[in-house]
Amino acid sequence: MKHFTEEEKIKILSDIIAIKSINENEIEVANYLKKLFDQYGIESKIIPVTDTRVNLVAEIGTGSPVIGVSGHMDVVSPGDESEWTSDPFTLTERDGKLYGRGTNDMKAGLVNLALVMIELKENKELKNGTVRFIATTGEEVGGAGSQKLYEEGYMDDVDYLWVAEPSHDALVYCHKGSLNLRITSIGEAAHSSMPEQGYNAINPLMKYLLEMDDKLNGDNRKNEVLDKLIINTTIINAGNQVNSIPEKAVAEINVRTIPEFDNEEVIDLFNKTADKYNEEGSDIDVEVTMSLPSVFTTGSSKMINLAKELGKKYLDLEPSVIGSPGVTDASNLLRGKDDNFPFMAFGPGETKMAHKTDEYVYKDYYFAFFDIYKELILGLSK
Amino acid sequence: MKHFTEEEKIKILSDIIAIKSINENEIEVANYLKKLFDQYGIESKIIPVTDTRVNLVAEIGTGSPVIGVSGHMDVVSPGDESEWTSDPFTLTERDGKLYGRGTNDMKAGLVNLALVMIELKENKELKNGTVRFIATTGEEVGGAGSQKLYEEGYMDDVDYLWVAEPSHDALVYCHKGSLNLRITSIGEAAHSSMPEQGYNAINPLMKYLLEMDDKLNGDNRKNEVLDKLIINTTIINAGNQVNSIPEKAVAEINVRTIPEFDNEEVIDLFNKTADKYNEEGSDIDVEVTMSLPSVFTTGSSKMINLAKELGKKYLDLEPSVIGSPGVTDASNLLRGKDDNFPFMAFGPGETKMAHKTDEYVYKDYYFAFFDIYKELILGLSK
Numbered sequence: 001m002k003h004f005t006e007e008e009k010i011k012i013l014s015d016i017i018a019i020k021s022i023n024e025n026e027i028e029v030a031n032y033l034k035k036l037f038d039q040y041g042i043e044s045k046i047i048p049v050t051d052t053r054v055n056l057v058a059e060i061g062t063g064s065p066v067i068g069v070s071g072h073m074d075v076v077s078p079g080d081e082s083e084w085t086s087d088p089f090t091l092t093e094r095d096g097k098l099y100g101r102g103t104n105d106m107k108a109g110l111v112n113l114a115l116v117m118i119e120l121k122e123n124k125e126l127k128n129g130t131v132r133f134i135a136t137t138g139e140e141v142g143g144a145g146s147q148k149l150y151e152e153g154y155m156d157d158v159d160y161l162w163v164a165e166p167s168h169d170a171l172v173y174c175h176k177g178s179l180n181l182r183i184t185s186i187g188e189a190a191h192s193s194m195p196e197q198g199y200n201a202i203n204p205l206m207k208y209l210l211e212m213d214d215k216l217n218g219d220n221r222k223n224e225v226l227d228k229l230i231i232n233t234t235i236i237n238a239g240n241q242v243n244s245i246p247e248k249a250v251a252e253i254n255v256r257t258i259p260e261f262d263n264e265e266v267i268d269l270f271n272k273t274a275d276k277y278n279e280e281g282s283d284i285d286v287e288v289t290m291s292l293p294s295v296f297t298t299g300s301s302k303m304i305n306l307a308k309e310l311g312k313k314y315l316d317l318e319p320s321v322i323g324s325p326g327v328t329d330a331s332n333l334l335r336g337k338d339d340n341f342p343f344m345a346f347g348p349g350e351t352k353m354a355h356k357t358d359e360y361v362y363k364d365y366y367f368a369f370f371d372i373y374k375e376l377i378l379g380l381s382k
Numbered sequence: 383m384k385h386f387t388e389e390e391k392i393k394i395l396s397d398i399i400a401i402k403s404i405n406e407n408e409i410e411v412a413n414y415l416k417k418l419f420d421q422y423g424i425e426s427k428i429i430p431v432t433d434t435r436v437n438l439v440a441e442i443g444t445g446s447p448v449i450g451v452s453g454h455m456d457v458v459s460p461g462d463e464s465e466w467t468s469d470p471f472t473l474t475e476r477d478g479k480l481y482g483r484g485t486n487d488m489k490a491g492l493v494n495l496a497l498v499m500i501e502l503k504e505n506k507e508l509k510n511g512t513v514r515f516i517a518t519t520g521e522e523v524g525g526a527g528s529q530k531l532y533e534e535g536y537m538d539d540v541d542y543l544w545v546a547e548p549s550h551d552a553l554v555y556c557h558k559g560s561l562n563l564r565i566t567s568i569g570e571a572a573h574s575s576m577p578e579q580g581y582n583a584i585n586p587l588m589k590y591l592l593e594m595d596d597k598l599n600g601d602n603r604k605n606e607v608l609d610k611l612i613i614n615t616t617i618i619n620a621g622n623q624v625n626s627i628p629e630k631a632v633a634e635i636n637v638r639t640i641p642e643f644d645n646e647e648v649i650d651l652f653n654k655t656a657d658k659y660n661e662e663g664s665d666i667d668v669e670v671t672m673s674l675p676s677v678f679t680t681g682s683s684k685m686i687n688l689a690k691e692l693g694k695k696y697l698d699l700e701p702s703v704i705g706s707p708g709v710t711d712a713s714n715l716l717r718g719k720d721d722n723f724p725f726m727a728f729g730p731g732e733t734k735m736a737h738k739t740d741e742y743v744y745k746d747y748y749f750a751f752f753d754i755y756k757e758l759i760l761g762l763s764k
Contacts, residue, residue, distance in 0.1 A: 242562050
């Protein structure tokens with residue numbers, strides 16, 4: 001019988017928090033987990049995404065149902081480390097909270113999934129079906145890891161999926177998509193006293209951006225759960241001398257899409273509007289730098305129902321069932337699945353704590369989710 | 383009798399080109415010229431502008447008329463030096479041209495003025511009146527040097543002014559003003575999935591800039607010589623993460639003003655429009671970073687007439703008499719003078735060559751302007 005003690009659980013989380021997997025180095029997390037799985041005879045596979053970045057997939061059991069459980073191994077930058085009360089990469093307990101970059105988003109969830117796999121296997125608790133543990137790379141910067149897993153068929157036979165993203169008080173069953181575009185406007189340099197000898201790249205770009213903003217934010221289509229699409233110009237840069245007409249202006253845009261107004265339609269609208277400007281003498285180019293579709297499921301599933309019950313039982317609260325504006329790896333992992341696919345994001349931590357200085361997860365919730373995940377798997381695999 | 387040989391003229395220009403007075407180090411040029419003046423008993427005075435930057439004023443003769451002759455000691459950056467055929471700070475002759483940063487704009491003109499002063503003094507050629515040599519600092523970046531000289535009264539008693547800026551084929555008797563503004567829009571950061579928790583600083587700035595562009599470029603007022611005012615947004619920067627709503631957006635604007643639509647009116651319009659935006663919830667701030675007024679004179683003067691004749695005589699061409707879009711130190715030096723003040727920019731070199739890689743001045747024109755300047759002074763001081 002294997003029964004992880006609280007000390008062991010803290011030790012393993014602490015080891016993984018110490019790995020600075022800031023948009024890179026996920027391979028160290030993968031190697032750590034692979035070694036842990038190896039100790040208990042669980043087969044796992046490192047799946048390269050780039051030369052240096054990898055996913056990890058591990059599996060126990062056989063046959064159906066296939067329960068997919070997923071978490072990402074990367075964390076965001078701690079920002080100014082001097083603003084942290086304790087070192088962001090040293091798991092530190094204060095007042096019942098476990099502090100550290102990634103405690104909340106989402107190494108506590110990820111470690112729980114791994115440890116549950118081990119106990120289920122070691123104690124032969126899983127009588128039926130398969131559990132596929134899916135640890136991804138680069139979730140915070142475009143989801144290259146989950147894209148790779150989708151492409152390689154790791155989701156083809158999956159019957160249930162949850163990602164252990166931080167949301168202990170809510171079951172997220174659908175979320176917006178996220179689309180990043182880079183818009184480049186090319187002009188011609190000239191001295192600002194003789195602008196007619198050049199072409200100012202900034203003005204057509206500003207007009208274009210405001211027109212796209214009007215078109216998209218002004219669109220009335222609405223998703224019943226996710227509400228409206230949202231667009232924001234988040235970066236703009238042009239020029240370096242106040243006396244020179246700028247020859248290049250570049251903006252970056254983030255669009256949060258909904259099923260009713262999806263990534264493809266938005267991209268098409270950007271391209272068509274650029275064409276219009278270009279016919280009038282501008283030189284505007286549209287580049288898609290990231291495109292993650294929205295995830296929409298009905299939220300009616302055995303999995304959601306069971307998760308709600310377990311939330312009540314172990315967390316002493318009634319998790320709400322909601323849509324979210326933020327993306328997860330499900331944008332990639334659920335490509336091609338229909339609305340009835342049982343999906344949720346549910347894990348120790350809080351959405352609002354993600355990416356913050358002094359990020360923490362409640363220790364009790366970290367432990368509670370171990371039990372929730374284990375019962376959830378046993379309930380679904382019956 | 384002192385008569386500078388061509389070799390001496392080249393040597394002195396070469397020494398001054400070798401001084402890298404790129405928006406700084408004008409003091410080395412001033413010290414060089416002061417030492418030269420000292421050798422010939424001409425009194426000169428270093429006039430500090432900042433801790434490290436200075437003007438130089440030298441004078442010969444007494445009483446009226448007071449003829450002001452002026453040039454700036456700074457040059458613009460050579461840019462990528464590897465693109466120059468020869469070292470930009472080593473005066474190099476090829477095919478009758480003298481290459482080097484500042485040969486054209488405007489050390490050839492400046493050196494001529496200094497050498498003419500010396501011959502006039504040494505040979506007692508100046509029978510009447512005063513010649514005031516005015517060498518300035520920082521002309522290329524806002525005219526702090528000329529502003530200082532105006533404030534300290536060095537222009538109060540001046541009857542004629544020419545600046546030896548490069549324009550061998552044209553007498554520039556009026557030019558536009560130049561106004562630089564920095565516009566800062568403050569918002570509030572938020573994650574791009576929840577923009578309602580913040581305020582995007584970019585959008586109001588873009589709207590404001592386009593509105594100002596419409597207002598100013600759309601204004602029909604026209605100067606008979608200088609044509610219309612021109613505005614350009616030349617720099618814009620905001621945001622650094624595609625997933626973050628930017629909390630700050632900054633733009634820089636250059637406006638080329640005319641007497642009919644002057645700097646004060648433009649500044650007022652920028653401020654009033656910002657007030658309107660701010661009443662509607664934006665936070666837009668307007669900062670004036672440089673304000674050089676336009677220079678408008680009638681162009682009818684003994685000086686212009688004489689300069690035209692001398693152009694024909696020494697350059698074998700008929701200089702046109704024109705207005706120019708580019709500013710000179712006259713924006714500051716002529717503050718408070720009326721339209722009848724005799725002013726011109728006239729010197730060896732070409733406007734279009736200014737600030738270019740492989741900048742050069744024709745050697746023959748460099749020498750010719752020595753004679754032009756000398757005869758001009760003698761003609762005006764009669």
